[in-house]
Each structure stands twice: as structure tokens, then as C-alpha cells.
């Protein structure tokens with residue numbers, strides 16, 4: 001039977017609602033042993049009349065209530081990065097009434113950030129993200145005290161910056177910072193909420209090995225960073241802007257649960273979100289008894305050199321690129337010489353085709369990195385010409401350079417800084433990304 005609009009009314013799949021209700025009615029241990037943790041924060045004193053009005057929709061939720069709201073008021077939360085994940089996390093933590101919010105961020109707002117970093121606006125381009133975020137928070141909730149750490153979090157300042165916070169929310173985008181945050185949080189006994197995003201996929205978890213016995217840390221889940229070049233950053237691989245809202249708000253939700261003691265936090269669980277399939281899955285994460293940090297015989301007993309640990313490029317790529325890298329200015333001269341017939345070479349763009357639609361170095365051909373990895377590219381390389389490779393930043397081209405040199409093209413080179421540097425330094429008329 002059709003509805004008045006001609007569209008069949010939605011009917012749940014037969015039996016589905018009953019299954020869901022049955023699942024919800026199961027005792028908690030059927031869904032895994034619940035990890036309950038006491039609230040991280042003691043309640044503040046009485047709320048003011050303004051606060052009661054502002055937070056009234058929280059106050060009538062039994063799991064939050066007056067006491068939960070007072071805990072939020074007393075809470076000190078540090079958010080690392082006011083970028084894709086930090087933006088929604090900061091906005092919702094501020095709106096929820098977290099009393100003190102720290103923001104640690106060194107970068108400035110770029111036009112390409114605005115597709116997802118919704119705490120910043122058009123007029124903030126070029127301004128420090130931490131300051132822009134502070135101003136947005138003041139607009140949303142002037143009752144929140146914002147502490148700005150306008151700096152890059154590193155080994156030298158991490159303990160000072162973390163000091164005094166009840167909880168950390170990690171919204172950063174690089175492995176070196178993530179391992180440093182994990183280790184420093186463990187040494188200082190501060191739980192933290194982690195999130196990560198890439199294209200249409202997101203992950204989130206809560207790491208609290210000092211709070212809950214047998215709870216894992218980030219190193220239990222990921223003992224080592226991925227091989228350099230294996231996992232592209234969002235700048236290299238892209239990210240669906242709205243994905244940040246999904247994952248950043250999960251992080252804010254977990255933070256609120258931990259601060260107030262409501263519900264069951266994602267401790268020992270990994271939330272995996274697939275936006276293309278619109279699927280959320282939860283996996284158990286166990287503590288690794290061999291974990292280098294929180295295991296039985298730890299080898300990491302202090303902060304380490306995280307840049308070396310995570311290595312921007314592999315040892316082979318670094319070796320191949322060591323004496324075979326040209327700057328974009330040198331490349332421009334080379335292209336002029338090729339134009340006048342003084343030299344010959346083939347300039348190869350190793351990025352993906354969709355990246356090449358955004359910008360390119362003129363006079364280049366496309367052979368994506370994947371074809372270097374599976375060997376197909378080698379069949380297309382001219383034997384008599386020098387091979388010159390570029391990508392977006394120089395990481396993927398260095399990796400391909402190692403393959404090309406290994407195949408006998410000893411005079412092959414790559415372009416340091418890639419098309420990003422070309423657009424910045426040579427041809428600003430093309431868009432950057």
C-alpha cells in the first residue's frame with residue numbers, strides 16, 4: 001500500500017525491533033563485562049541561576065543531573081589540536097559546560113582547514129588556531145575558562161602542559177605526537193580519549209591504564225607506528241569533512257562520560273566507524289603483557305625521540321633520496337633546459353589521478369605510486385632518459401625513487417617538497433591542497 005505521497009511507508013525489517021529490544025534487555029555481561037569507572041572529577045559547589053538555565057537539558061537527564069553538571073564545571077580538560085577532531089570536540093565540551101578547557105595548538109588557520117575545522121571561520125584564515133578556537137568558545141559559552149597553549153606539544157613542554165588537567169582529548173594527526181601523548185599521559189597517570197580519521201573511516205578509544213587495572217594503552221593496540229609512507233596523513237590522503245564531526249563528537253561524549261561517571265567508557269574497546277557503509281563496530285582491545293610501556297617488563301621508561309621512532313620516510317627511501325633530491329627551483333631550470341633541448345628527462349607525478357586534477361607540475365606524466373609498488377611502472381620507464389619523480393610533499397616520491405634506483409636507474413632523482421613546494425614557491429596561481 002502506498003502512502004499519500006506515493007512512497008511506501010517505512011516498515012522496520014521483520015523481527016528487527018524485537019531483536020534490538022531483546023539485546024537491550026540482556027544483562028550487561030551478555031554484551032561484554034562492563035568497565036565502570038568512578039567519575040574523574042569531584043562536583044563543584046552550587047550552580048548559579050544562569051548555569052541552571054543554560055544546562056537545564058543536562059540536569060533533567062538522570063545520568064548527568066545536578067551532580068554530573070557540577071562535575072563538568074569542576075573539570076579541566078586539555079584538547080590537543082584545534083583541527084578536524086579538535087574542532088567538534090572543543091565546541092561540544094564547551095557547550096556542555098566543562099569548566100576549564102586547555103587548547104594546545106601551534107598552527108594557523110589555512111583555507112583548506114575550513115572544510116572540516118568548524119571552530120574556525122573565513123575571517124580566521126592566517127590567525128593562530130588556538131586563539132580562533134578560544135574566541136569561538138567564548139561565543140558559545142562564556143562561562144568556560146579557556147587556557148591557550150599556543151605552542152607545538154613536544155618532549156620539552158609536554159609534562160608542563162599536561163600538568164593539572166583531569167583528562168586529555170587527542171585530536172592530532174601524526175604518529176609522533178600520538179605516541180608522545182600516550183607515553184606522557186601514562187607517566188603522569190592521566191587518562192585520555194584518542195581519535196583518528198582518514199577519508200571515510202574513523203576510530204576512537206579511551207586509554208586509561210593507570211585508572212583501570214588491565215586496561216590497554218595506545219601502544220597495546222598499535223605497538224609500532226606503521227612503516228613510513230604506508231599510512232598517508234589527511235593532507236596526503238584526504239578526509240571527508242563531516243567524518244570529523246562523527247569522531248570528534250564521540251571523543252567529546254567519552255570525555256563527558258568519564259568526567260561524570262555516566263555509562264561505560266570505551267576503555268579496552270576500539271570504536272570503528274565506516275561512513276561509507278554507515279557502520280559502527282566495537283572491538284575488544286586487550287592489555288598487551290609485552291607492551292613496551294605498560295607491560296610487565298617495560299622498555300620505555302621515559303619519553304623517547306618520537307620523530308625517529310615514527311620516521312617520516314623509510315631508511316631505504318631516505319638513502320635513495322640522500323644525494324638525489326632537487327629543489328623546485330632546480331627543477332624549473334631543468335624544465336627550461338629541456339624546453340631548449342639542452343637536456344632530456346621524464347618528469348613523473350606519482351600521486352593519485354584525483355590529486356592531479358587539483359594541481360600539477362607542467363610537463364609531467366602520471367604514473368601512480370601503486371604502479372611502482374607492484375612493478376608495473378618499471379615497464380613504462382624510458383631506458384635512455386633520466387627519471388625525475390614528484391608527489392605532493394616528497395615522501396611518496398622518495399619511496400618510488402628507492403624502487404626505481406633499485407631497478408638500475410642510478411641517475412633517477414626526486415623533487416624535494418613536491419608539487420606543494422612548486423605551488424608555494426614557483427606557481428602560486430595553482431591551488432594548494
Ligand SMILES: Nc1ncnc2c1ncn2[C@@H]1O[C@H](COP(=O)(O)OP(=O)(O)OP(=O)(O)O)[C@@H](O)[C@H]1O
Pocket residue numbers: 080081082083084085104105106107113117129151152153154171172173174177233234235
Ligand atoms: N605536536 C602538536 N602540538 C600541537 N598541535 C598539534 C601537534 N600535532 C598536530 N597538531 C595539530 O592537530 C591538528 C590536526 O588537525 P587535522 O588533522 O585536521 O590536520 P591539519 O594539520 O589542520 O590539516 P592538513 O594536515 O590537512 O593540513 C592540526 O591543527 C595540527 O596543527
